[in-house]
Amino acid sequence: MPHARLYARNAGLPAVLVLSLVWRCSHTAWRKPIEFSENEWVSPSGNAGTQIVTEHYDLRVTSQDALLRQYLPLFMETAFEGYSSTIRPIRPNADRMIVYLFGTREEWAAFTKATYPAHAHTYLHLQAGGYTDQPSATAVTHDLGRDRCLSLLAHEGFHQYVARHLEGSLPAWLNEGLACQWEAFKLVEGRPVFTPKQNYLRRNSLRAALSGKDAFIPLSDLLGMHAGEAVVQTGQVVQSYYAQVWILILFLEQGANGKYARAFKQLLADAGTDRLDAAMSAYRAATPTAAKLSNGEIIFRHYITDDLETCSAEYFQFARQVVY
Structure with missing residues (x-):
């Protein structure tokens, strides 16, 4: 009843x-x-x-x-x-x-x-x-x-x-x-x-990715990956994927002395709106090399930074600081 x-x-x-x-x-x-x-x-x-x-x-x-x-x-x-x-x-x-x-x-x-x-x-x-x-x-x-x-x-x-x-x-x-x-x-x-x-499951997987040979997924690759791609691969790949996107969000909020926090906040404000698609279209139109990039990387470059080399180093350093 x-x-x-x-x-x-x-x-x-x-x-x-x-x-x-x-x-x-x-x-x-x-x-x-x-x-x-x-x-x-x-x-x-x-x-x-x-x-x-x-x-x-x-x-x-x-x-x-x-x-x-x-x-x-x-x-x-x-x-x-x-x-x-x-x-x-x-x-x-x-x-x-x-x-x-x-x-x-x-x-x-x-x-x-x-x-x-x-x-x-x-x-x-x-x-x-x-x-x-x-x-x-x-x-x-x-x-x-x-x-x-x-x-x-x-x-x-x-x-x-x-x-x-x-x-x-x-x-x-x-x-x-x-x-x-x-x-x-x-x-x-x-x-x-x-x-x-305090996500110890992801923290442990991140530590394994940082310490394993070729286990840490480069940021440019991570931005273009889909969860389904990771799921059907080996256990290390899927665990690294989820751990790295987990720490990426924390990095954008808190890492590099708050360098990317405002940009990330704007991305969240535009998420799920037509502004996100408009931003992606604008970046593609203005960037000759955009045809080679995934949508995920384009959104990151538009909202967060186009300097992926510097950001990757900061991201890697933040990840190490969290787990070690």
């Missing part, structure tokens, strides 16, 4: 939820409880589950972790507030974003093959078991354990937000780099506070 609940955003949770894992939204003060409803739901595989409906999300869950299910409304709505404060929604949409959280990888894989056959080959390479279908802004994940699952949901939640509320697309390095900023968090009086610099 369906029923509704109020979930206080500052409600305490058992200590077991506290993770070892603060973002620009950390000052957000939630003053009213979250309203959500719960209904019985049967998954496409025939497994009994729960449908949890909040202001912005339609969560369809077969995970048997009761505490995880209880915490989802607060967690996802807090993350949504952070997404919208990072990049303002260009096309507000009242339709709730659908999230599937399956109890097992087997159920997740079966759903993926049946629902997204054209992309299943790529998705099934994902060891973490999470992806977002861009046209429908639907996230599909499975239970990896409480802390990893919430981290994955926050990452995919950003991709959902971009797909649903922004016009066009973001360059992959920006989209994936920002999504990685939501992976690490701590609980303060039961409320998630996102801590991007």
